[in-house]
Amino acid sequence: MSQEWFTRHQALLEEAVRAIHTRGYWTPFPEMPSPKVYGENAMAEGKAAALAYHDREFPLQDQGTPERWVATERSPYGVELTPKYPVFAVETLVRQAENAMPAWQRLGPEGRVGVLLEALVRLNQRSMEVAHAVMYTTGQGWMMAFQAGGPHAQDRGLEAVAYAWDEMSRIPKAAVWEKPQGKNPPIKMEKRYEIVGRGVGVVIGCGTFPTWNTYPGLFAALATGNPVIVKPHSNAVLPAAITVRVLRDVLTEAGCDPNVVQLAVFDDRQATQQLVQHPAVKSIDFTGGCAFGQWLIDNCRQAQVYAELAGVNTVVIESTDDYAGLLKNLAFTLSLYSGQMCTTTQAILVPAQGVQTPDGVKPYETVVADLAAAIDAFLSDPRVAFAVLGAVQSDETMARIDAANRGDFGAVALASKALTHPEYPNARVQTPVLITCDENDEAAYLEERFGPIAFVVRCADRDAALARAERIVREHGALTLGCYSIDPAYQERMVDASLRAGVALSFNLTDGVYVNQSAAFSDYHGTGLNPAANASYCDAAFVARRFAVVQRRWHVKE
Amino acid sequence: MSQEWFTRHQALLEEAVRAIHTRGYWTPFPEMPSPKVYGENAMAEGKAAALAYHDREFPLQDQGTPERWVATERSPYGVELTPKYPVFAVETLVRQAENAMPAWQRLGPEGRVGVLLEALVRLNQRSMEVAHAVMYTTGQGWMMAFQAGGPHAQDRGLEAVAYAWDEMSRIPKAAVWEKPQGKNPPIKMEKRYEIVGRGVGVVIGCGTFPTWNTYPGLFAALATGNPVIVKPHSNAVLPAAITVRVLRDVLTEAGCDPNVVQLAVFDDRQATQQLVQHPAVKSIDFTGGCAFGQWLIDNCRQAQVYAELAGVNTVVIESTDDYAGLLKNLAFTLSLYSGQMCTTTQAILVPAQGVQTPDGVKPYETVVADLAAAIDAFLSDPRVAFAVLGAVQSDETMARIDAANRGDFGAVALASKALTHPEYPNARVQTPVLITCDENDEAAYLEERFGPIAFVVRCADRDAALARAERIVREHGALTLGCYSIDPAYQERMVDASLRAGVALSFNLTDGVYVNQSAAFSDYHGTGLNPAANASYCDAAFVARRFAVVQRRWHVKE
CATH class of the missing domain: 3.40.309.10 (Aldehyde Dehydrogenase; Chain A, domain 2)
Incomplete structure (x- = not known):
């Protein structure tokens, strides 16, 4: 299935890779919430779907039996939308992630990218639902919630997949190494190269852009062979929860362990600290304030921390x-x-x-x-x-x-x-x-x-x-x-x-582009060079340290 | 000059990039110390050149007026070879590096790579001299000193340049971003993308492989736009000093500030600690024991540390x-x-x-x-x-x-x-x-x-x-x-x-390849996944975080 999806979406992937190399305007996900594109009744259905989560257990039963259910959100619009989310022990989440990792790795770059592209396309189809979830939890106006929460976030996710693919696809699966020995026969070895994720990834979302700022780290970590635990901001869980659900559905259809992606909601701040300091956690993507961001950098030394903090623009x-x-x-x-x-x-x-x-x-x-x-x-x-x-x-x-x-x-x-x-x-x-x-x-x-x-x-x-x-x-x-x-x-x-x-x-922005806008595939969001962020959406550095190559070799006897 | 060198060595660069993508046997630097390749009298001349440094001030006067001169080496072969090296204050070295950085950056990827390829070719021509310096300071046997200290080290340097080039050349210098606006004229912007090094690099050599373990970090940091201060092991300074001298000569010929590469020799351990903790130092490449390596990782938080430590093979x-x-x-x-x-x-x-x-x-x-x-x-x-x-x-x-x-x-x-x-x-x-x-x-x-x-x-x-x-x-x-x-x-x-x-x-190594051998362009040396090393020679991760892209954009009015 994952290979089939890879083949189906290969043209999309190639276009995305071309886009990150040329950086002109490009997107496969239309940013206008037009009924012609997203469906005649999509707007009303998306809104209804988002509101239907209210006061119910969010459908993540396949993630295991939770310790309890909690509701953490309060809408800045005053809309009644407080779904209940499952709380799992940190050890349970990490163990499930670790168990899911070897098969996810073995699926290989093509298989993983196939799964992720299919998930992005399905997320795009559910943009209206996600957008309402974004709007009601973050307070964004409708159009921004749709664009930044839907297609633009999907763009950033796709961009991360494209960067990961661009790096991984240049590593050969195998090589024959044949060293001349003058008049003697050459020394000949066969070699295999495996792309290996560094370990469990944690992606910590922010309260204002729960998809746009989550997708880059989420998709980069997944594409490079790592299981991910998504820990959204307590005020904006729903958009991330829907995302996790879509990914888990696609993973299941592909025959993968859905625990490759898990949702973490805690009612206890210490649980987050315990999670990010777990020895198995090897990458942390964080968007938010400087205090917690710096704490992560200082205290989670076992992991690579990709932090987007605050600044003075x-x-x-x-x-x-x-x-x-x-x-x-x-x-x-x-x-x-x-x-x-x-x-x-x-x-x-x-x-x-x-x-x-x-x-x-x-x-x-x-x-x-x-x-x-x-x-x-x-x-x-x-x-x-x-x-x-x-x-x-x-x-x-x-x-x-x-x-x-x-x-x-x-x-x-x-x-x-x-x-x-x-x-x-x-x-x-x-x-x-x-x-x-x-x-x-x-x-x-x-x-x-x-x-x-x-x-x-x-x-x-x-x-x-x-x-x-x-x-x-x-x-x-x-x-x-x-x-x-x-x-x-x-x-x-x-x-x-x-x-x-x-x-x-x-x-000299005096026209229809604003200094606070950043377009995927063209604008680098953050440089990693000043205190506001130690990484960029998206560049090679954002993906390259999330995996390594493990090789094996042996003599070939003629 | 740098552009001329880039053009002259472009085929070499392209072959190197092809080699890292295919990972079969490849090298441009012959590993046999044959008189036919390296010159009829090269062996004797190289030995004489190395020994001539004994008891003299190493020719680095263009690096400024040193505070004093020190001799730190003692040959494991008992050979008399104790050159004197200039000692500079840490602040002097860092200031000179910072001053050299903007122009080095402005030279651009092609110019920098041109300079570095020319330096590698010249280092190859001086392999006999470097090899004797390696042999006498490290205790390696002649053939290993020649191969690992000369062509194989040059291979690793070229490999780092190839990886840096491979990453940098996929970033366009400019783009036109043209976003359709339905029936209205498109919004059009021009964009420029500049590759910017992260800051001063420090490369700390080891006593046993003063070129092989130094060249990857040295050439990776330089290629990506950073000035480098080379701090060799006190027992094996000479091979690094000759390398620095060759690089400075080439830089000078190219019209660059030679302080893009400087040699640091200290007679005071605290000076090294002061150097690596300097706020301007943004990358540290280290090969050596776990104690100092871990100290670097724990204490040099302002820098990215690439550490090859000890392990139990x-x-x-x-x-x-x-x-x-x-x-x-x-x-x-x-x-x-x-x-x-x-x-x-x-x-x-x-x-x-x-x-x-x-x-x-x-x-x-x-x-x-x-x-x-x-x-x-x-x-x-x-x-x-x-x-x-x-x-x-x-x-x-x-x-x-x-x-x-x-x-x-x-x-x-x-x-x-x-x-x-x-x-x-x-x-x-x-x-x-x-x-x-x-x-x-x-x-x-x-x-x-x-x-x-x-x-x-x-x-x-x-x-x-x-x-x-x-x-x-x-x-x-x-x-x-x-x-x-x-x-x-x-x-x-x-x-x-x-x-x-x-x-x-x-x-099943039973033939002419040994488990402790690692061939550039084919074998990854280290994975970065286990405690023996947090990085690999060489992969995308080894170069990608050494630079960032800084963009600018403006509206284009038709």
């Missing part, structure tokens, strides 16, 4: 030939999912003397006022506002918004407003808050303030802004750096700064 | 169709360079009831006696003995041989004898010592006894031998595992054990 505004486009683009960036993206800009650096525009120099104060006005204008249409903002995922983010509104982080240029969602009256909807401060007020803007909180930072001049942007990335980390400048010399210096600091740079 | 003898060949092969393995190879067998596991051979079952005691006799017979020809054994490199190994001879590690089946070298009367030449013990005498044979000390371990039966072999590798690490068996079922179980334990397996 920065934009420098030096000059522009499209001031209105700049404001509109930034207003969208700051509003999208209420800034609850690891790529959202937090620090906007503006020279004190202002920004050159076609209408002359806009002083710092004017830029602040214009950006505040642009956000207000952008969100003035409630349809747009509710679609883009979504809801606030966590109590901690709500508390940070309150603190920002109170002026705890600096002078408030634009306060966050609470909006009442017409469809979900209990949803926590908040507009962005904009703070002004001086570049020396480092305590204010140099700590990650996750959520819709951005700082317009007054810098001495454009050189100071450039130097500070580099220092922010080097010392505090960033996944994104933006620069508005029409001066080629300044652009060049910004490029050099981005290379030294190791951060993806976007110039 | 194991051979299981279950049955054979060529008993004489088996004995001869093992006798050579144990004698070669007096067991001072990280791949030499230490534990030979034999079932108590004996080994099946064409002449019937040979009981354990017979196998011991026959192996001892085979070693004696093999070394009875002094010409063979001195050529193969070489000299003992360190005082510590001499002390271990004495302890083994005294019976400190178990019953002595064959004592080590001191031989007087006809040409080098002060050389420390020792034949192997063979100890017998029971598999339960773990304290004896489960610690690495580096040098010509091997244990014939009596196991309860063949199943016990198999299980123990796996446990030894898993718990104590091994670079090599050998198995003599003509039973396909037993072989299959041994394969499974090797996959679980993660170790390269050689079956």
Whole structure:
């Protein structure tokens, strides 16, 4: 079955490999939730399927007999959706994973990739269900939940499979080694090379992007021969649980032990620590805060840790030939999912003397006022506002918004407003808050303030802004750096700064792409070079250390 | 110049890349020290060149003004060869490396690879000089010093360059990303992708293979855009110093800052610790003992550590169709360079009831006696003995041989004898010592006894031998595992054990290949899966984390 799937999806795989080598636009998973693509009633059926999990035992009975069932989620939309998940002892999960590993390994790269491609295609077919699960657990607006939670996450999963395949397929299964011996017959050996996964993988999800940030590690670890235990964020279990279920179904159909992929839900924080420190766990993929991420790196020395942590994403505004486009683009960036993206800009650096525009120099104060006005204008249409903002995922983010509104982080240029969602009256909807401060007020803007909180930072001049942007990335980390400048010399210096600091740079975004967006197969998400992340989605380094080659050899006698 | 070299050596590079993908026999560097290949007077000239370094300041004046000059070596052959090396402050070395990095990075993959291929070709031309430096500092016999120190080391360096190239060349320099927008014009972006090294690399050499174990990390780190500080073992500086000199010459000719490669010699152990813990140091390649290797892994958290440590290499003898060949092969393995190879067998596991051979079952005691006799017979020809054994490199190994001879590690089946070298009367030449013990005498044979000390371990039966072999590798690490068996079922179980334990397996070596030999482009040296090493020469994982991709993008307006 797995070989059959490999053959069926081989063209898809080859296209994906071509895409990671050429990095133009490419995706096999349509990002528009069109009935023509996903089915006439798919939207309603997906929503119903997601809501049907409420208050029921999530169907994972084939994972064994749980110790108990727990419900951990609370929807930021106030939707009633609290499925019950099985709790297993850490030792049970690890033992089941270890038992599943040898056969998964023996299936070989083709077999494993066949299974994973089939799973991705089925996940795509269930995008509507997964998207509603993402929306209701994370607070994302519908369109983002569909795109980022469905096809874009599947893209990232496929990208990881493509990288794994690209590495594994260049290792021959066998070789004949024939060494000339002058006039004597050559020495001849046969050799076999086996790709061996390093051991049990654990993938720890985050509360805001439970599929997009989970699929890269999940599919990379699986493709390279490792069983995986998925430990979602307690607030966003359902999207991961559906994913695990789809994978287990496909594994079962392929005749594999479904415990190649297991779901771990704990009601005890210590269980997570016990799991990640288990000697059999050899890789950990983590997205989340710096404190736990650093704890993982410091304490899980038996494993390779791939960590995407927090940072201070920065934009420098030096000059522009499209001031209105700049404001509109930034207003969208700051509003999208209420800034609850690891790529959202937090620090906007503006020279004190202002920004050159076609209408002359806009002083710092004017830029602040214009950006505040642009956000207000952008969100003035409630349809747009509710679609883009979504809801606030966590109590901690709500508390940070309150603190920002109170002026705890600096002078408030634009306060966050609470909006009442017409469809979900209990949803926590908040507009962005904009703070002004001086570049020396480092305590204010140099700590990650996750959520819709951005700082317009007054810098001495454009050189100071450039130097500070580099220092922010080097010392505090960033996944994104933006620069508005029409001066080629300044652009060049910004490029050099981005290379030294190791951060993806976007110039002059005034159109339909935003600094916080990252497209699979084309954009590297994270570099691994600055404190915001020690790995990238996706590159060779993300997959190459998840497996090794074990060889055997023997003489061939003629 | 670097581009010219790239073009000149491109065919060589392409052949090397083809070799790592097909893994048959291949090398561009002839392993026979033939005058036809290396020059009529090359042998004498190389020897003279090596000896001419004695008591003089090693020509590295272009590395700056040293704080002082030190001589650290003492030849195991008793040859007078104590060059003086420049000592620099750690801060000086790191600053010079950091200063050299941006331009090295800007040179790009082609330019860097061009420089490195030219350096490898020149190192090959100087093989006779390097080989004598290796022989006199390490104690290797001439032929091994030439082959392992010259062409085979160059092979491993070229292999690392090929892997780095293979990874880097699949990353496009630029892309146009064009996303369809239905009836509207597409969104179009231009993107650039830069390969960026992670930072300063440190390569720490060992006292026994100062080029073979140094070149993989050195060339992998350089090719991927990092400056490297080479810190050789204090007993074997010269081969590394000549290598650094050749690289610096080539760099200078290419118009690069020669400080892309620097030599570090310290007369103070703390300086090494200070160097490897420097925040700018991002990769460390290390070959040597477990204690310092583990210290590096535990304390140099700012860097990726590639460590080849110690282990207990194991051979299981279950049955054979060529008993004489088996004995001869093992006798050579144990004698070669007096067991001072990280791949030499230490534990030979034999079932108590004996080994099946064409002449019937040979009981354990017979196998011991026959192996001892085979070693004696093999070394009875002094010409063979001195050529193969070489000299003992360190005082510590001499002390271990004495302890083994005294019976400190178990019953002595064959004592080590001191031989007087006809040409080098002060050389420390020792034949192997063979100890017998029971598999339960773990304290004896489960610690690495580096040098010509091997244990014939009596196991309860063949199943016990198999299980123990796996446990030894898993718990104590091994670079090599050998198995003599003509039973396909037993072989299959041994394969499974090797996959679980993660170790390269050689079956039934009775001919001209030995378990402790590893051929570049075909054999993976180390897997990274067991405690003997956390990396492999060479695979994608060995190069992929040494660089990252930093991108930039901007809208294209039509």
